[in-house]
Amino acid sequence: MFDILVVEDDSNTQKLICAVLKRGGYNAVIANNGLEALKRMETRRFDLIVLDLMMPGMDGYQLCEELRGAGDLIPILMVTAAQENKDKHKGFLAGTDDYLTKPFDEEEMLLRIKALLRRARIASEHKLTAGETTLDYKALTVTRGDEHISLPQKEFYLLFKLMSFPDKIFTRLQLIEDIWGLETEKDDHTLNVHINRLRDKFRDNPDFEIVTVRGLGYKAVRRA
Structure with a gap:
């Protein structure tokens, strides 16, 4: 079970978030502000933080900056009533990974948490699995059964990027x-060459494919 730290000073919101997390199968621990959150993190490891912005003592921005400044990469989902773009921009600059505005949709919160935990696991393990296919970031290899394919660095990074966010469309520039x-001075031609090489190598792979989204870019689609 994942342990999630809920940093929120409003008791009603605390109860709501904890109820949502419990329904999603997560264990929730409450901190009333950033300072209390840091104290809890000194004696216990958490998998993710659900973080309010406006709190006494130490607010959400300050907590983000404190954690990122110390090199802590714990996933952070900022949940706040502040809906202005400048507030969101400030949150991302401070180090949050995702942003949800109040009042929030409960299912959307669970989906965002699931996505953040998945990305964190991929980053820590440096492995990604789709069906029976495994991408090993450290070895730059793609394995399925007894077949092991070693890729050039850029080809592997490109495939790993697309497969880390299935169904997400990435523009060519991105x-x-x-x-x-x-x-870089690389252009569309370089990208096209790498995409075509990946397609040739994994044309018969039943677990995924790389799809061109006309006028936009590319995305990876998992078949399994």
């Missing part, structure tokens, strides 16, 4: 910047 860097 992929070029993420895989080759902001200052």
Whole structure:
């Protein structure tokens, strides 16, 4: 069972979030502000934080900055009544991983938490599984049964990026910047070559495929 730290000063909201988490199969622990959250984290490991913004003592922004400044990569879902874009931007700059506005949809909260925990597991294990296919980030290999395919670094990074977020559409520019860097001189042709090579190598793989979204970019679709 995953342990989730709920950092929220409003008692009614605390009860609601804890009830939602319990229904989703998670164990919830409450902290009333950022300072109390830090104290709890000194003696206990948590898998994710659900974080309010406006709190006495230490608010959500400050807690995010404190954790990220110390190198703590725990997933953080910020839940707040602040709906202005500037508030969201400030939250992401402080280090939150996702943002949900109040009043929130309970199912959406559970889905976002599930996605954040999945990404955190992938990042820590550096392995990703789709059906019977496993991508090993450290070894740059794709394995299915007895078949092991070693990929060039950029091809593997591109495939791993797409497979980490199945059904998410990435623009060509996003992929070029993420895989080759902001200052790269690589262009659409380079990306097309890498996509085509991946398609050729995994054309017969029954677990996934790379789909072109016309006018937008690419996405990975899991078949299994």
